[in-house]
Amino acid sequence: MAHPHMFVEYTAELIFDETGLQGIQTEWTFDEMFSWQVIDENTNGDEIVDDEEQNKIYQNAFSYLANTGCFAEFWEGFERYQVKEVKDFKASIKDGMLIYSFYLPWKVQAESEVKMIKFLFNDPSYYCAVTPKKDGVKLIAPGNIKTEMIMQDRVTYQISFQKVNK
Numbered sequence: 001m002a003h004p005h006m007f008v009e010y011t012a013e014l015i016f017d018e019t020g021l022q023g024i025q026t027e028w029t030f031d032e033m034f035s036w037q038v039i040d041e042n043t044n045g046d047e048i049v050d051d052e053e054q055n056k057i058y059q060n061a062f063s064y065l066a067n068t069g070c071f072a073e074f075w076e077g078f079e080r081y082q083v084k085e086v087k088d089f090k091a092s093i094k095d096g097m098l099i100y101s102f103y104l105p106w107k108v109q110a111e112s113e114v115k116m117i118k119f120l121f122n123d124p125s126y127y128c129a130v131t132p133k134k135d136g137v138k139l140i141a142p143g144n145i146k147t148e149m150i151m152q153d154r155v156t157y158q159i160s161f162q163k164v165n166k
Contacts, residue, residue: 004129007031010121011136014159016145020110021117021161026070028100028130035098047093057091062100071130075118076108110145110163120156131155 012026030038042056043049049057065071069083087103108117121130137157139147147161 003126006034006128008121008128008130009133009136010130011133011138012119013138013140014119014147016110016139016141016147016161018142018144020115020145020163021106021108023103023105023107024119025103026101026121029094029133030098030100032097035093035096038098039093039096043093047096049091049093054089054091057098058089062089062091065100070102070104071121071123071128072104073118073120073122074104074106077116081106110161112163114160114162116158116160118152118156118158122155132157 008028008030010026010028012024014024015022038057038061039045042060043053066086066089070086072081072083074081074083083104083106085105087105089100089102092099092101108115123130132155137149139149139159139161141147141161144163144165145161146164147159149157149159152158
């Protein structure tokens with residue numbers, strides 16, 4: 001049975017526009033050991049990630065995560081959405097910790113009837129523990145989209161949303 005060798009805490013904003021869900025903006029903060037390794041191998045250690053260092057971190061560390069779909073488990077009903085692209089990747093360092101910020105497009109059309117989606121970040125190998133920060137998941141929606149979120153378990157969020165007349 002595997003156990004985590006790396007720990008990640010994340011925040012996520014599910015971003016809606018007047019037509020429905022557009023995607024998830026997320027920020028991942030890595031544990032000290034992984035942070036140290038990536039920072040040591042890919043930066044000059046000044047805690048400012050310049051363009052060259054961004055490219056090194058993307059190629060040497062983030063590209064693996066991107067190729068796995070960022071451990072994303074996104075569900076609309078019983079259908080799983082496969083993450084096909086990652087946008088706006090940015091690496092930064094704060095207090096010696098490595099932080100990834102990126103956007104995952106996930107379009108789900110809003111209707112007048114309630115739609116249900118679920119999401120979590122999960123490494124099925126259990127080598128990486130990915131957990132949400134306390135109060136770190138938010139819904140950003142305009143007035144014509146009614147949203148509601150519940151946490152099903154420690155890592156899975158269920159979101160309902162629908163178009164409403166305003």
